[in-house]
Amino acid sequence: MLQLTKLSAHYPEQALCFTLSANAGEITALIGPSGAGKSSLLAMIGGFSQIDSGSLQHNEHSLLPLSPAQRPITTLFQDNNLFWHLSVYNNIAIGLSPSLRLSSEQKTLIVQVAKQLGISELLARNPSSLSGGQQQRVGLARCLARGLPILLLDEPFSALDPALRLELLDLLRSQTDQLQLTVLFVTHHPEEAARVADNIVFIYNGAILEQGSTALLENPSTPELAAYLGK
Numbered sequence: 656m657l658q659l660t661k662l663s664a665h666y667p668e669q670a671l672c673f674t675l676s677a678n679a680g681e682i683t684a685l686i687g688p689s690g691a692g693k694s695s696l697l698a699m700i701g702g703f704s705q706i707d708s709g710s711l712q713h714n715e716h717s718l719l720p721l722s723p724a725q726r727p728i729t730t731l732f733q734d735n736n737l738f739w740h741l742s743v744y745n746n747i748a749i750g751l752s753p754s755l756r757l758s759s760e761q762k763t764l765i766v767q768v769a770k771q772l773g774i775s776e777l778l779a780r781n782p783s784s785l786s787g788g789q790q791q792r793v794g795l796a797r798c799l800a801r802g803l804p805i806l807l808l809d810e811p812f813s814a815l816d817p818a819l820r821l822e823l824l825d826l827l828r829s830q831t832d833q834l835q836l837t838v839l840f841v842t843h844h845p846e847e848a849a850r851v852a853d854n855i856v857f858i859y860n861g862a863i864l865e866q867g868s869t870a871l872l873e874n875p876s877t878p879e880l881a882a883y884l885g886k
């Protein structure tokens with residue numbers, strides 16, 4: 656279980672403070688207005704931004720002393736950070752070994768993950784020749800190949816066409832179930848959250864204002880969430 660307890664950062668413009676738990680095999684959708692603190696929350700968990708107080712634990716071990724690279728976490732952003740001069744294969748491989756020196760097990764793993772994500776035919780290509788949806792599959796493949804239990808997603812599919820978005824959301828759901836990942840997923844689209852999430856977390860003004868099942872999207876209990884959803 657990933658457990659945040661009063662995990663806090665204080666910026667001049669905005670104080671952030673989050674208490675949240677997320678289980679393996681579950682997708683938690685983080686929704687909320689622009690500037691509410693969704694991306695900052697992921698950055699705090701990933702180790703990319705300051706923490707002033709509180710605790711962050713995974714399976715009862717604190718992650719706070721660990722550098723980003725040491726944390727059992729992988730992150731996929733909207734801009735998937737693919738390397739344009741490397742093949743798709745090497746773009747996945749670099750998540751496993753920055754030097755691209757791979758064991759035979761790692762080579763087998765890349766082939767397996769590529770198959771699961773439907774990109775086996777693309778392994779020799781360069782990302783620049785791929786569609787946005789294919790690129791995001793490669794980004795997701797790189798994350799999954801690392802075999803880490805926590806996956807953070809910051810609007811990964813927002814730039815895609817609706818049909819592709821749905822396809823990738825379903826892929827995310829099946830991989831989460833199969834690999835028992837703990838997934839935190841920032842989205843601006845409540846319908847994406849409704850489709851894949853187990854839990855909804857509504858972030859407002861640097862804190863969690865409401866959380867619960869996807870039923871929240873139909874029956875918000877605060878006027879802020881109702882206003883955000885346009886109800």
Ligand SMILES: Nc1ncnc2c1ncn2[C@@H]1O[C@H](COP(=O)(O)OP(=O)(O)OP(=O)(O)O)[C@@H](O)[C@H]1O
Pocket residue numbers: 666667668669687688689690691692693694695696704
């Ligand atoms: N490094 C920082 N320096 C100063 N302020 C920061 C920093 N990181 C976060 N903040 C504050 O936290 C607020 C939340 O920003 P954040 O990007 O997390 O919001 P968001 O909910 O992800 O918004 P969006 O949906 O537009 O991406 C910012 O408006 C800013 O005031």
